[in-house]
Amino acid sequence: MANNENHKIIRVNMTEMSVNIKDFREDWKYLGGRSLSARILLEECDPGCDPLGPKNILVLAPGVLSGSSAPTSGRLSVGCKSPLTGGIKEANVGGNPGQDLLRLGYRAIVVTGQPAAREKRWGLEIKPEGVRLVAADDYAGMWNYASCEKLFSHYPQTASAISIGPAGERMYKSASVACTDRERERRPARHAARGGVGAVMGSKCLKWILVDPGKAPTRKPANPSAFSAFHKKFSKDYLAARHKTFEWGTSAVIPVANMLNTFPYRNRTAGRNPHFEGLDGARIRESFEKRGGGMHNCMNGCIVKCSNMVHDKDGNYVTSALEFETLTLLGSCCDINDWEEVAILDRLCDELGMDTIEIGAAIAVLMDSGGMQWGDANAAKALLKDEIAKGTDLGVLVANGVSSVGRKRGHHRVPVVKGQAVPAWDPRSMKATGVTYATSAMGADHTAGLVINPAIGGEAAVLASQESQIVNAVCDSSGFCLFLQPSIDEIRQFYNAFFGDELSNEALADMGWQCLQEEWEFNRRAGFSSEDDDMVKCLREEGIGPDNAIKFDIPRDLLAKAKVRQPVSDTLFYGTAAG
Numbered sequence: 001m002a003n004n005e006n007h008k009i010i011r012v013n014m015t016e017m018s019v020n021i022k023d024f025r026e027d028w029k030y031l032g033g034r035s036l037s038a039r040i041l042l043e044e045c046d047p048g049c050d051p052l053g054p055k056n057i058l059v060l061a062p063g064v065l066s067g068s069s070a071p072t073s074g075r076l077s078v079g080c081k082s083p084l085t086g087g088i089k090e091a092n093v094g095g096n097p098g099q100d101l102l103r104l105g106y107r108a109i110v111v112t113g114q115p116a117a118r119e120k121r122w123g124l125e126i127k128p129e130g131v132r133l134v135a136a137d138d139y140a141g142m143w144n145y146a147s148c149e150k151l152f153s154h155y156p157q158t159a160s161a162i163s164i165g166p167a168g169e170r171m172y173k174s175a176s177v178a179c180t181d182r183e184r185e186r187r188p189a190r191h192a193a194r195g196g197v198g199a200v201m202g203s204k205c206l207k208w209i210l211v212d213p214g215k216a217p218t219r220k221p222a223n224p225s226a227f228s229a230f231h232k233k234f235s236k237d238y239l240a241a242r243h244k245t246f247e248w249g250t251s252a253v254i255p256v257a258n259m260l261n262t263f264p265y266r267n268r269t270a271g272r273n274p275h276f277e278g279l280d281g282a283r284i285r286e287s288f289e290k291r292g293g294g295m296h297n298c299m300n301g302c303i304v305k306c307s308n309m310v311h312d313k314d315g316n317y318v319t320s321a322l323e324f325e326t327l328t329l330l331g332s333c334c335d336i337n338d339w340e341e342v343a344i345l346d347r348l349c350d351e352l353g354m355d356t357i358e359i360g361a362a363i364a365v366l367m368d369s370g371g372m373q374w375g376d377a378n379a380a381k382a383l384l385k386d387e388i389a390k391g392t393d394l395g396v397l398v399a400n401g402v403s404s405v406g407r408k409r410g411h412h413r414v415p416v417v418k419g420q421a422v423p424a425w426d427p428r429s430m431k432a433t434g435v436t437y438a439t440s441a442m443g444a445d446h447t448a449g450l451v452i453n454p455a456i457g458g459e460a461a462v463l464a465s466q467e468s469q470i471v472n473a474v475c476d477s478s479g480f481c482l483f484l485q486p487s488i489d490e491i492r493q494f495y496n497a498f499f500g501d502e503l504s505n506e507a508l509a510d511m512g513w514q515c516l517q518e519e520w521e522f523n524r525r526a527g528f529s530s531e532d533d534d535m536v537k538c539l540r541e542e543g544i545g546p547d548n549a550i551k552f553d554i555p556r557d558l559l560a561k562a563k564v565r566q567p568v569s570d571t572l573f574y575g576t577a578a579g
């Protein structure tokens with residue numbers, strides 16, 4: 001490698017119970033996180049396989065710059081064939097495991113196969129001395145927080161953990177993969193949430209992965225003075241301007257989102273919530289003074305610190321982070337308008353290891369179809385604790401996501417694209433984001449290409465979505481968090497100083513496009529066609545806003561242009577990533 005890094009891939013075969021350490025390909029230097037996951041899945045995973053069978057592959061890949069001192073660059077991508085969508089999936093997560101893996105020189109963990117004894121549980125221990133599978137039967141069925149507490153009674157507090165809760169073990173299609181944050185308590189509060197990636201980890205009987213970096217150093221740049229100079233300039237500029245967006249976390253956006261008709265209420269029958277003040281992030285911020293909690297960074301080296309730590313009235317920790325998406329889907333969409341109730345629901349989802357977007361949307365459809373009272377927070381809590389945790393019929397139905405509930409209850413309003421619940425940002429008022437939902441290989445996923453601009457539609461929305469999808473693919477491959485909002489031009493300057501290369505913006509944008517093409521190709525081989533690149537009927541036919549006139553109105557033939565490379569413009573290179 002340009003700066004003589006000797007990187008490796010950990011290959012774990014759960015059929016043979018073997019661990020092999022392989023050299024990382026030099027020509028894959030700029031593949032990391034999402035793009036590395038896409039390449040490995042396209043080359044090695046049978047797209048027609050059963051997502052919960054032995055032929056699926058689970059990839060855990062830090063970004064290209066993870067483990068270095070580049071700011072906010074330690075994100076981890078978790079990829080596989082999704083049991084929720086049937087297509088390729090990349091779920092991106094913070095916490096410390098991404099940083100720790102690349103400090104040890106590991107560019108990916110690739111887990112294949114499936115043990116014959118399905119009742120067994122295994123842990124993967126990654127230490128400076130080596131990597132090995134260890135028996136973890138005594139963790140079976142444990143909730144994430146207790147499981148990580150037990151882990152850290154055996155391993156150093158400086159280590160980090162990747163784990164699944166009971167939802168992953170039960171292979172629910174909403175199951176997430178949890179990562180511990182950097183706080184002393186090492187809480188499993190960060191989640192690679194979408195697409196059921198936790199179910200795939202569960203299908204391999206892998207309960208946890210422990211990464212102990214020991215005294216491994218941070219990665220050194222090839223050009224330290226150029227790297228340090230750009231690091232300083234970028235961080236200074238970022239903190240002076242862009243940081244304001246996430247100073248108080250994503251929950252602070254709620255009043256604006258409500259005004260813009262993108263704070264969906266009661267299963268998206270309205271774009272605004274008349275009771276939005278009870279969910280406004282300002283309430284959380286106000287609580288810090290009396291209860292404790294506050295803003296923090298979930299990984300070493302994050303300069304954004306967008307994560308809120310939420311405490312209850314007695315000053316006890318409840319959850320972290322309580323995000324805009326969770327407050328919308330588990331709160332507003334279910335007419336639960338008290339942030340404290342949503343905090344408890346969020347903690348329960350983190351404990352069981354589930355995607356709060358998918359579960360919130362599924363409960364909203366259950367309520368909309370008469371299966372639960374609107375706004376009944378206690379019933380929602382009981383559903384999580386007594387039905388989903390115990391695997392009752394109702395619990396399995398909801399934990400398998402919004403399509404599962406909609407199908408069973410024969411409901412007409414099921415906001416979903418490619419089998420995955422539509423996130424908070426509403427495709428009717430944010431049409432370019434709707435183009436992303438319709439055309440991304442991931443299904444409805446705001447992190448695949450979020451465009452917060454209610455003023456554009458038609459062809460302009462298609463172009464904006466494509467550019468955002470490219471920028472986000474580059475960002476999700478770099479290790480930078482989307483909330484840092486780096487542009488392609490800024491990521492290029494970090495790469496060039498780190499590796500001592502002279503990459504152009506065009507070359508980096510081409511890498512992002514290549515990643516998207518590989519994801520689309522995986523889906524094509526899995527049986528997807530252009531028919532699947534569309535917006536769900538209910539969001540085309542049912543409007544929101546004044547006179548219910550705001551609908552998703554971009555025709556299918558125009559949507560198709562998002563997958564045809566458009567002429568390059570400056571906004572592609574200098575526009576910022578968003579999620």
Ligand code: SF4
Nearest residue numbers: 094298302304306481
């Ligand atoms: S910006 Fe927020 S989510 Fe991203 S790494 Fe920092 S604290 Fe975590």
